[in-house]
Amino acid sequence: MAEIKLKNSFLDVSAKGQKVLVIVPHEDDEINVAGSVMYSYVQKGADVYCVFTTNGDYSFWARTRMHEAWRSLQTLGVQHVIFLGYGDTSNHYPGGHWFYSPEEAVTAPSGHNETYGCNDFPDYAFAKQGIHRPYCRQSIKTDLKDLMDDIRADIIFAVDADVHIDHRATSILFEEALGELLCRPGNTYNPIVFKGFAYCTSFGAPKDFYAKNIKSVPKPPVREDNLIDISLYQWNQRVRFPVLPACRGFYLHQNILYQALFRHASQSAALHAVRIANGDAVFWQRRTDNLAFQAIITTSSGKVGRLRDFKLLDANQIDDKTMVFANYLWQPDNSDSDKVVNYRWQQPQKITCLRLAGNIEPTGRIEKLALTFDDGTHVILGPLPGCGHIAQYVLPKPHIITSCSLQILKVNGSNWGLSEVGFFASLETKRVVTPFIKIMIDNDFAYDYRLPARVKTCQLKLYRYQVTAPVVYTVVGGDGGEVGRNGLVRFASNSRQLVIRASLKGNPEIYDEIRLYRESSITLAKRNIAQWLENKMLTFYLKKYRKYTHIRHKYLKQL
Incomplete structure (x- = not known):
């Protein structure tokens, strides 16, 4: 039986002509915050821009981190990469941070006190105006305002206030800069803004990639360093984007997010791919049409x-x-x-x-x-x-x-x-992001979903983004079964797979499809063993590669 390619209206619809801007502090945060959505929008035909506020030069040379980021983003197909060139700093750094200095330059741990880049990637202010800006609060706000005004992206994905000082500074100053643009007399620029965390919903999330089916991002536990359920960040108000097949699957080495993270060798970022690759990408939406x-x-x-x-x-x-x-x-x-x-x-x-x-x-x-x-x-x-x-x-x-x-x-x-x-003026923001639905099982986004052969029924749920109309479930492929109006799937006695389609009643161009497999315990066990072996082998290899990378950096000063 030829497999039907699964469809989802959000992933299928073209975004040609749209501009998407991702703003993060460090080289590797782009994958933590928005790796799968960048890849989705590249495949949808959008122009995707990725901006780093710092050089990542705390422990490694800036040019090393910049070239790693470029190679990583090339893996995802992102062509527009911009570096603002500010210093990478740690919490409680005694030399101070540009967040605290309104207009006077501070010196970063790297020894620099003004923006800089390298031959291949000059800092944004130098590329635009031929100047290097001092490390201070006003400078980065000016750069962020100029950047957003230059690109005028339709959609902005920006890092939020993770525990790292550079993340918090980037988040707060991005909002200050955008607020000043929105308050300009006669302003007509109102992008769609999504804020997302690099740590609690990604880099610091559980190692759950090797679950029986791809897991969605779990709710982070209550901790003093995350903002979940505070202010805007109510967990039940999060926006969940579906991901393309290249960002999921059963084997990590085939996952494009793992491949992109592997390019960040100085950070050994690929070791965290088991935390970062999930069945959804989580953000909180901010309206700019106030x-x-x-x-x-x-x-x-x-x-x-x-x-x-x-x-x-x-x-x-x-x-x-x-x-x-x-x-x-x-x-x-x-x-x-x-x-x-x-x-x-x-x-x-x-x-x-x-x-x-x-x-x-x-x-x-x-x-x-x-x-x-x-x-x-x-x-x-x-x-x-x-x-x-x-x-x-x-x-x-x-x-x-x-x-x-x-x-x-x-x-x-x-x-x-x-x-x-x-x-x-309206209940919803302008529809730059097309409304969509996604079928869930146990609150996880479902795609190719494996079930034990003994299972006779499966209850489907639905995630909705900016739609409220009822849905119609239909069986569009497989070898026997039915689905009720309430999303309850019943397999025929000998059925091995079913393809289920959900579409919005009265609006069938909003749809989602999943494939349900019923597999024997032997097949499931074989896959579990194969995943276990891959996990052990990849972890061993990546840890050895990390040691090699750091030895090479220590003695040869290069990667």
């Missing part, structure tokens, strides 16, 4: 700028394992009896929904707010959820307004405030 960015905002007291930035969180000190949040809330003065924010636009605006987020700390929260439009509408909102989670309020009908006010009426505790106030 109408407040183009409003004139006044307040009865407090720092109004915190209501116009793109940041949901911030910190004064990012070296420690646990982030202590600061400078991210609009908080009226204690003596302020009005506690009001006023918004005014020069042109009429359509308001369909509102998003509010309060403080992350559990010390207090806003219980009640009043929203008043200039058409006389008065709406009571609240209480805001805890942990800085975002609450969305959908208005009974859209309002066309030129001004409104938001007043805090009731609070409890202390250190409460607003981290975001968002006004939106």
Whole structure:
């Protein structure tokens, strides 16, 4: 029986003409954060750009890390590679970090205090303007703004606030830079933004590649150094992208993510492929079409700028394992009896929904707010959820307004405030990323899914991205069986495989397919043994290769 090639509408639809930008701090983080989505978008025909904020020159020469990144990205088909050229630094480095220095240059562990590259890969500022920028906060913000303005990507995937200081600095300053672009008078650039972690959902995730079926990214355990279920990062609100066959499968040496990681020899990155290769890629989406960015905002007291930035969180000190949040809330003065924010636009605006987020700390929260439009509408909102989670309020009908006010009426505790106030013309962002569905089994994205031969039924579930309509399940291949409307698959007595298709009712161009195999215990055992052998042999080889790499670097100063 000829195997049917599995289809998924997200992976199949063309992205030709789209630009995708990935922003990460270090050379190898591009695979940790967005390896599979970069490969997907390359295959879909998009122009993919990958930007590194640092040279990765903490332990190895910058040119070594740059060439490794280039070779790694060539494996994935990414042609546009940019290095900003800032120093790779460690947490608690005594010489200071560019995050803490507004305009004065600091010296990185490598001894450099301004951006640099190599003959093949000059730093971005030098390639663009013929200058090297000093290592300071303003420099990297300027470079990030110029870069985003130059490329004007439709979709941006950016690293989030992992425990490493360079990750946190890149995440926060990316949001500052993008916020300044969004607030420019008359701005029309509103990319789709996805933030993702390099550590807790990738580099530091469980070694689960050799499971019986490809596993999706598991929820990280509660730890002091990750932000899961804080602020934006509610686990049940994550966006999950499906991955192409080259990024999954049963054998690691055939996986293109492993092959890309192997190019990062100085980091022995391939040893972590068993953690990084999963059945989905996990991100959190940020909307950039907040109408407040183009409003004139006044307040009865407090720092109004915190209501116009793109940041949901911030910190004064990012070296420690646990982030202590600061400078991210609009908080009226204690003596302020009005506690009001006023918004005014020069042109009429359509308001369909509102998003509010309060403080992350559990010390207090806003219980009640009043929203008043200039058409006389008065709406009571609240209480805001805890942990800085975002609450969305959908208005009974859209309002066309030129001004409104938001007043805090009731609070409890202390250190409460607003981290975001968002006004939106539509419930969903513009559809640059096509809506999609993905069939799941036990909350894992399913593709070629193996089951023991004794299994007679299998319950399917569904993941949805920006779709709500019901789905229709059909059997489109195999040797006997059926699937019910609720996704329950029943195999015929002698059936060995079934191909199931799910499509959106009334919108059949949104679809997903999986293949279910029923295999004997002997076949399953043979594959388990083959995977075990590959794991042992690859681990042995990669550890020996790591030793060879570091000896060569120590004595020959090159790789």
